[in-house]
Amino acid sequence: MEWTESLQESISYIEAHLLEEINYEDAAKHVHTSSYEFHRAFSFLTGMTVGAYIRNRRLSLAGREIVETNARITDIAMKYGYDTPESFTKAFTRFHGVAPSLARGVSARLRLFNPLVIKLTVEGGLSMDYRIVQTEEKKFIALARPFKNEIINDDDNHEIPDFWGEVNAGNLLAPIKALRPAGKCDLYGLCSPTREGAETFDYGIGIIIDKDTEPFDLSELEAKGFRIWDVAPGTYAVFECIGDDGDCISDTWARFYKEFLPQMGYESTEATDYEIYFDAGKPGVFCELWIPVKKK
Numbered sequence: 001m002e003w004t005e006s007l008q009e010s011i012s013y014i015e016a017h018l019l020e021e022i023n024y025e026d027a028a029k030h031v032h033t034s035s036y037e038f039h040r041a042f043s044f045l046t047g048m049t050v051g052a053y054i055r056n057r058r059l060s061l062a063g064r065e066i067v068e069t070n071a072r073i074t075d076i077a078m079k080y081g082y083d084t085p086e087s088f089t090k091a092f093t094r095f096h097g098v099a100p101s102l103a104r105g106v107s108a109r110l111r112l113f114n115p116l117v118i119k120l121t122v123e124g125g126l127s128m129d130y131r132i133v134q135t136e137e138k139k140f141i142a143l144a145r146p147f148k149n150e151i152i153n154d155d156d157n158h159e160i161p162d163f164w165g166e167v168n169a170g171n172l173l174a175p176i177k178a179l180r181p182a183g184k185c186d187l188y189g190l191c192s193p194t195r196e197g198a199e200t201f202d203y204g205i206g207i208i209i210d211k212d213t214e215p216f217d218l219s220e221l222e223a224k225g226f227r228i229w230d231v232a233p234g235t236y237a238v239f240e241c242i243g244d245d246g247d248c249i250s251d252t253w254a255r256f257y258k259e260f261l262p263q264m265g266y267e268s269t270e271a272t273d274y275e276i277y278f279d280a281g282k283p284g285v286f287c288e289l290w291i292p293v294k295k296k
Helices: 003-016 024-030 035-046 050-068 073-079 085-096 159-169 218-223 247-264
Strands: 131-135 138-148 187-191 200-208 226-231 234-242 266-268 273-277 285-295
Touching (some): 003 247, 024 050, 035 247, 050 073, 050 085, 073 085, 159 200, 200 226, 218 226, 234 247, 247 266, 247 285
Antiparallel strands (some): 131 234, 138 200, 187 200, 273 285
């Protein structure tokens, strides 16, 4: 899939239906892709979620209508999807920095948010190291939870980092870490593709099951909340995320969509992607990001 073209088409669709009930799932269906993959590509290519884009466009247009017409603020609130004047006032003030009732003042300064135009810009002099790996079937054992699709790349949402924090603070991985030898207890952050029509994806934290993993009683681990996570054989593009925190993961995903896919003749596939956090560590490397791909 050519994401730049598909996202531009989806933006045109959103703009044509901006005053209707519309969300990322509707836009994903319009460009014939899964809601999860669409939302992820949109957020990493544009730097915002689909919901934030729709909200910003509506509030920008609402500000213009308040200034240019004598329409009642209550009617404008309803027109742009707000059930109550109070919710509209709160969102409008956060976006424009001034309440709707004051926006008609002569000196009121409002924020303009124009429709996005997706362009591919290729810049020289920057490198993006990668490797292509053909994998066999893999098995993991992990703690996993469902998360809503719309949290992807939402700067205000910390549910997955909080999940990691909870797991680490409670030492919840101790039963499976004990199954691995010292220096080989790499942790995996596993991210599932979504099923058709699903509003959530699963994210798991766990270890790989291989020849270095000690035998274990699955029923005992299942009683503690663990599950087996199977990953089918596939082709993966592998990137090192360079940095001190999780921001480098988002940066790598953005470069994957903006730089790798347009130039390398691959497209992403709907399979498990994952991060590897190395037990032994690598200097300057926060984690490795493994993204399932296939040749066009």
